[in-house]
Each structure stands twice: as C-alpha cells, then as structure tokens.
Amino acid sequence: MQLYPTLMLSNIVKHYLIIRHEQEVFANYRLFSDGNPxxxxxxxxxxxxxxxRHSSSVQPHSFLYGQMTHFNDIRSVGKLDMLIVVLQPHALRALLNLSASELNNTVVPLRTVFxxxxxxxxxxxxxxxxxAEAIKAIEQMLISRVNRFxxxxxxxxxxxxxxxxxxxxxxxxxITKELPVTERQLERKFKEQIGIGPKKFMDVIKFQHFLKSMQKFPLDVKLSQVIYACGYYDQAHLNNCFKRHVGVTPMQYRNNTHLLAINLMQVL
Structure with a gap:
C-alpha cells in the first residue's frame, strides 16, 4: 500500500510504502534501484x-539506505511488517547536509546518521x-531536519x-541546452546531491518506466510492443539492461507473482 506525504514534505518524500504479511514468510528477495534513497x-x-554467498547480517530495525548501483539479495525469516519512506532522489543532501554519494550502497542505522x-x-x-501515527512522527522529524539543513x-x-x-x-x-550548466558541473552536482551521475540516473528512470509500462499489459502481450516505446533498441538491448539492473531475464521478472514492490521481487 502506498501513502503520500503532507504537501510540506512532497519535495523530500516521494511516498510511504507499507508491506505486511500476517503469516510468517521465509523467502529470498532481490532489491534493485528505483532511483530513490x-x-x-x-x-x-x-x-x-x-x-x-557465505555470510549475512540482520538488518537494523530502522535504517537509512542510499542510492544502489547494483542489486542486493535479502531474505525474510519471519513476519513481514515494514514501513518504507521512499525519499526523493535529492533528499539525503537536504536531510543530512553531506554528499549523497557517501551513502551509496549502504544500510546505516538511524542512530548512526541522526x-x-x-x-x-x-x-x-x-x-x-x-x-498513521508512525507517519506523523516521521514527518515531524523530517520537517525539523529540512528546516535546519x-x-x-x-x-x-x-x-x-x-x-x-x-x-x-x-x-x-x-539538459545542458535547457539549463545554465555544463556537463561537468551537472555530473558533480548529481553525485553530490543524488549520489550517482546523471547518465546512471537516467538509465534507472528509463528502466523503471519500462517495468511500469510492462505491468500495464497482460501476459499474452509480446514484450516487443513495449520495448521500442520505452527507448530500447531491441530484445538484446533490453536483456542486457535486465541483467545489469536485476540479474534476471525480462520474462522471469514478468512472470514473477511475488513482487513486494516494483523493485523488490522474490527469487528462488
């Protein structure tokens, strides 16, 4: 379930995602980037x-994560009950007053950063x-930090x-034709405020657009009807993108009936 933030935080919070299962779940999942910390x-x-392949650690009960430049494997070992605050791409800079790239591919307990x-x-x-009470508490904290930093x-x-x-x-x-910035300046600003360069960010947003477009079509519709409209040259180009972003084929993703979110899928 998705919920949206108060208007005052819409430039910092994209949405809240609630994931909950009443029964215990023991399964492997794969998480990949959607462009947001x-x-x-x-x-x-x-x-x-x-x-x-040989070691794992328990995630903290509360943590912050930065931009992901590769997919990650995680495993549920009991009851799922999560509240995810999906932030806007530039939010870490606004909340922490540090370079967002320092938090790439990290899971940091909230007590460590705050x-x-x-x-x-x-x-x-x-x-x-x-x-609702939990989200209210989160929003009070975020508003306080945004006002400071x-x-x-x-x-x-x-x-x-x-x-x-x-x-x-x-x-x-x-972009450089539309805005008063050079390519070098844009690269520096993106890495500082978003965590990754503009080309990488564009690649992630383009891939997410394809996933959302694919979900709108029934399973009997051929992928070729979506590929070109989403900016991919051919099936091979798309396959390479899937391998890089998710580590599975397009059909494996499309046939997966255990998505917790568009970028969080169950894997065998």
Missing amino acids: GLVFHFKDPFLQESD GQEGDDIENRVLSSANR QQADRLIDCAIDLIYHANGMIAVSD
Missing part, C-alpha cells in the same frame, strides 16, 4: 542482508498505535523534472 522501519522480523534523534524516532515509530538547488530540481518528464529517455546534452 529511503528510510526503513521493521515492526516485526528484519530481513537478513546477504553480504556474499544520533539521539535517530533513537528517538525509532522508538516513537515502532511503538506507535498505527501507521535544506539548501534548495533549483537547477537540480529542474534537471530531475526534465528526466522524469522524458521517462529517462533524454541525453545530458539536452
């Missing part, structure tokens, strides 16, 4: 985070009577808007 609160059993404030918000959220960069906001409007099918040169 976020905060996670586990009300029940946290996922196991796979470090490599100090005592992190402990306080974890306790308030996990002890809340319902999800946010330094609006209208140029980055405009660049992101152009990329989303084009569904990722835009060139860096098109």
Whole structure:
C-alpha cells in the first residue's frame, strides 16, 4: 500500500510504502534501484542482508539506505511488517547536509546518521498505535531536519523534472541546452546531491518506466510492443539492461507473482 506525504514534505518524500504479511514468510528477495534513497522501519522480523554467498547480517530495525548501483539479495525469516519512506532522489543532501554519494550502497542505522534523534524516532515509530501515527512522527522529524539543513538547488530540481518528464529517455546534452550548466558541473552536482551521475540516473528512470509500462499489459502481450516505446533498441538491448539492473531475464521478472514492490521481487 502506498501513502503520500503532507504537501510540506512532497519535495523530500516521494511516498510511504507499507508491506505486511500476517503469516510468517521465509523467502529470498532481490532489491534493485528505483532511483530513490529511503528510510526503513521493521515492526516485526528484519530481513537478513546477504553480504556474499557465505555470510549475512540482520538488518537494523530502522535504517537509512542510499542510492544502489547494483542489486542486493535479502531474505525474510519471519513476519513481514515494514514501513518504507521512499525519499526523493535529492533528499539525503537536504536531510543530512553531506554528499549523497557517501551513502551509496549502504544500510546505516538511524542512530548512526541522526544520533539521539535517530533513537528517538525509532522508538516513537515502532511503538506507535498505527501507521498513521508512525507517519506523523516521521514527518515531524523530517520537517525539523529540512528546516535546519535544506539548501534548495533549483537547477537540480529542474534537471530531475526534465528526466522524469522524458521517462529517462533524454541525453545530458539536452539538459545542458535547457539549463545554465555544463556537463561537468551537472555530473558533480548529481553525485553530490543524488549520489550517482546523471547518465546512471537516467538509465534507472528509463528502466523503471519500462517495468511500469510492462505491468500495464497482460501476459499474452509480446514484450516487443513495449520495448521500442520505452527507448530500447531491441530484445538484446533490453536483456542486457535486465541483467545489469536485476540479474534476471525480462520474462522471469514478468512472470514473477511475488513482487513486494516494483523493485523488490522474490527469487528462488
């Protein structure tokens, strides 16, 4: 279930995602980038985070994650009850006043990044009577931090808007024609405020657009009807993108009936 933030936070929070199963779930999942960082609160059993094929660690009950440049494997080992705060691409810079690239591919306990404030918000959220109360507590904390640290960069906001409007099918040169910025400056600003360069960000948004477009069509519709409209040259081009982003084939993703989110799928 998706819920949307108060208007005051719409430039920081994209949406809230609630994932819950009444029964215990023991399954492997694959998480890949949707272009957004976020905060996670586990009300029940946290996922196991796979470090490599031979080791794993338990995720914290609350944590922040940055941009992902590769997919990650995680495992549920009990009851799923999660609240995910999906942040806007540039939100980490606004909330933490540091370079977003420092948090790429990281899972960091809230107490580590927010100090005592992190402990306080974890306790308030996990002890809340319902999800509305939990979200209210989160929003109070986020508004406080934005008021302290946010330094609006209208140029980055405009660049992101152009990329989303084009569904990722835009060139860096098109952005530099529209905005008063060089390609080198844009690269530096994106890595500092979003965590990844503009080309990588465009690639992620384009891929997400394809996944959303694919979900609109019934299973008996051929993928070729979607491929070209989403900016991919042919099936081989699409297959390479799937291998890079998800590690599975397009049909394996399309036939998967156990998606917790568009970028969180069960794998065998």
